[in-house]
Amino acid sequence: MKTILWIQSEDTLGNDTFVIDGVVSESNDSPEQQEAFSELTKASQNVRLSPNNRREYHNKLGSSLQTNIANDNNTYYLQGVFEEKDERGRNIPFMFLIYECTSLEYAINQLTEIASDLNYHFRNADLDLLNRFVEKWGRPSGHTLSEIIKNFTFPISIIIIIIVIIWILKN
Numbered sequence: 001m002k003t004i005l006w007i008q009s010e011d012t013l014g015n016d017t018f019v020i021d022g023v024v025s026e027s028n029d030s031p032e033q034q035e036a037f038s039e040l041t042k043a044s045q046n047v048r049l050s051p052n053n054r055r056e057y058h059n060k061l062g063s064s065l066q067t068n069i070a071n072d073n074n075t076y077y078l079q080g081v082f083e084e085k086d087e088r089g090r091n092i093p094f095m096f097l098i099y100e101c102t103s104l105e106y107a108i109n110q111l112t113e114i115a116s117d118l119n120y121h122f123r124n125a126d127l128d129l130l131n132r133f134v135e136k137w138g139r140p141s142g143h144t145l146s147e148i149i150k151n152f153t154f155p156i157s158i159i160i161i162i163i164v165i166i167w168i169l170k171n
Helices: 031-049 104-117 124-138 145-170
Strands: 003-007 017-020 023-025 054-057 066-069 076-085 091-098
Touching (some): 076 104
């Protein structure tokens, strides 16, 4: 799995933080960080342009979380701000990209875990919103009993009808 997290610096002269596949770096001049940032901006543009992706912008409940939720080839992109503030009193922005991910719930859990390790946290309103997204779109499909029943009801019905027809024709 490949993950990229970018967090803007807390001060204007500081370096931004990158976490690439779990490795933390605060140097902005490496080719790896430049490539990672390029991937983030490309993902942001692709999500916004694709009509097949779910895009949500919410400024409700005190949330400024902007989520561009894509599941093309199991890739998720999220951007927003953390509760922590920079030197000018603004919430610190982030961009997060995760590849080869099976659900939005897992993507959000990964982002939350990485951010927490770096002492960054979501505001309560943003956490509420993320939980709503997970309820709406984000659980791995096919894993709940109701989804399994829903997925197999039609094929099982067809098989039963075929068996009944064969039984009637033989009698």
